Amino acid sequence: MSVTALLGCLYGDEGKAKIVDYLSSDMDVIVRFQGGSNAGHTIHFNKKKFVLHLIPCGIFHPGKICVLSSGVVIDPFQLESEMEALREQSVNFEGRFFIDERAAIVLPIHKILDEKNENLNENKKIGTTKRGIGPCYADNVSRIAIRIHDLKSKDILKNKLEHIYRFHDLRDSIDFKEIDNQVLKLYDFGQKYKHYFINFPYVIQKYMNDNKKILFEGAQGSLLDIYFGTYPYVTSSHTISGGIASAVGFSPKRIDQIIGIFKSYFTRVGEGPFPTELNDKIGKKIQKQGNEFGSTTGRPRRCGWFDAVTARYSAMINGVDTAVITLLDVLSGFDTIKICVAYDANGTIYREFPADSAVLYNYSPVYLEMPGWKEDISLCKHWHELPKNAQKYVDMIEELINIPVKIISVGPSREQTITR
Ligand code: IMP
Numbered sequence: 326m327s328v329t330a331l332l333g334c335l336y337g338d339e340g341k342a343k344i345v346d347y348l349s350s351d352m353d354v355i356v357r358f359q360g361g362s363n364a365g366h367t368i369h370f371n372k373k374k375f376v377l378h379l380i381p382c383g384i385f386h387p388g389k390i391c392v393l394s395s396g397v398v399i400d401p402f403q404l405e406s407e408m409e410a411l412r413e414q415s416v417n418f419e420g421r422f423f424i425d426e427r428a429a430i431v432l433p434i435h436k437i438l439d440e441k442n443e444n445l446n447e448n449k450k451i452g453t454t455k456r457g458i459g460p461c462y463a464d465n466v467s468r469i470a471i472r473i474h475d476l477k478s479k480d481i482l483k484n485k486l487e488h489i490y491r492f493h494d495l496r497d498s499i500d501f502k503e504i505d506n507q508v509l510k511l512y513d514f515g516q517k518y519k520h521y522f523i524n525f526p527y528v529i530q531k532y533m534n535d536n537k538k539i540l541f542e543g544a545q546g547s548l549l550d551i552y553f554g555t556y557p558y559v560t561s562s563h564t565i566s567g568g569i570a571s572a573v574g575f576s577p578k579r580i581d582q583i584i585g586i587f588k589s590y591f592t593r594v595g596e597g598p599f600p601t602e603l604n605d606k607i608g609k610k611i612q613k614q615g616n617e618f619g620s621t622t623g624r625p626r627r628c629g630w631f632d633a634v635t636a637r638y639s640a641m642i643n644g645v646d647t648a649v650i651t652l653l654d655v656l657s658g659f660d661t662i663k664i665c666v667a668y669d670a671n672g673t674i675y676r677e678f679p680a681d682s683a684v685l686y687n688y689s690p691v692y693l694e695m696p697g698w699k700e701d702i703s704l705c706k707h708w709h710e711l712p713k714n715a716q717k718y719v720d721m722i723e724e725l726i727n728i729p730v731k732i733i734s735v736g737p738s739r740e741q742t743i744t745r
Pocket residue numbers: 336337338363364365451452453454455456457458459544545546549558559560561594595596
């Protein structure tokens with residue numbers, strides 16, 4: 326199969342980066358299609374830990390082409406510091422890293438607005454990463470954004486930048502010198518990297534026609550999708566498979582397989598409903614064993630049991646063909662493991678994920694309980710080496726989400742991956 330989409334099916338941080346890295350050796354082209362530097366992809370390379378926010382994780386594989394498509398919002402200075410860090414590790418990406426000219430640019434004003442919007446209502450914070458993501462996407466759909474192709478002209482940049490400040494009623498808060506300063510920085514960035522900028526729909530068409538192996542790498546999880554996630558506690562882009570074609574520029578008929586990543590338990594960072602959240606010793610234990618702290622903001626992630634209602638919804642809206650279960654090793658050492666199979670609201674049972682996510686606050690999980698396992702499984706290399714109860718747990722998830730589980734991850738390194 327030559328065109329693969331790899332998506333985090335929960336609230337992000339499903340361990341996508343490791344699986345992208347694992348699959349990348351088999352690919353020719355790796356494409357990020359949404360999000361921006363709100364993502365934090367942790368990868369272990371040369372015995373060092375790396376966190377990439379924008380550049381696809383495939384970059385660590387020599388010779389692979391990596392692209393940021395039009396659906397990604399680009400913070401030029403974050404990108405530059407990431408490129409610098411890669412060069413320091415002698416990762417050479419000249420001639421194999423590209424950006425679609427249509428991508429919108431995250432500006433300093435977007436970060437200011439992100440912060441400001443969050444402070445408008447103390448009780449209704451989204452808990453964003455404050456990377457300016459929402460305001461940048463909002464400017465894009467308001468048709469005023471600065472896009473990569475604008476970087477070629479100081480005049481265009483100045484006009485557009487002034488317009489953006491006026492649009493947000495902030496023209497008086499910034500002086501001419503500062504506008505000129507931002508224009509110059511953007512222009513210099515454009516001049517320095519103009520050989521990276523491409524008209525990607527034509528290029529990807531050619532890759533597809535040449536049967537190149539292409540991997541679309543999701544950033545935020547499906548339940549943070551702007552339409553189908555727990556609105557308004559979502560990110561501002563389409564994170565689900567349906568968003569890929571429109572964020573890249575090709576026919577949706579050309580995606581051959583969709584791989585969904587599910588973590589063996591749930592986490593969420595930022596605000597929003599989370600029916601299986603554990604505010605107790607068990608939640609703390611998962612957080613500690615899974616090192617569940619945000620790689621972009623350092624915030625502790627909220628932890629809870631696997632919610633099969635949510636996972637099944639996610640598998641459905643994405644059309645997942647095969648599933649990956651990650652971080653199974655984190656669940657070692659529990660007497661009992663629970664899986665949510667339905668929601669109970671005052672005696673009424675619900676088996677569907679609701680459109681109005683606010684009702685989730687009133688749902689209590691109906692749990693199925695399974696015996697845990699004590700063994701450390703992080704060195705298991707084959708399915709048959711896993712303790713019986715760990716196998717049963719994976720089989721149960723497979724049955725509940727009704728998708729075959731083909732890969733199981735039991736640790737951060739490439740070797741800690743079980744296929745079946
Ligand atoms: P934003 O994407 O910064 O606007 O944040 C919106 C919501 O998405 C917040 O709850 C963030 O914590 C969450 N979010 C954004 N990016 C990620 C990610 O890469 N992993 C997990 N949560 C994320």
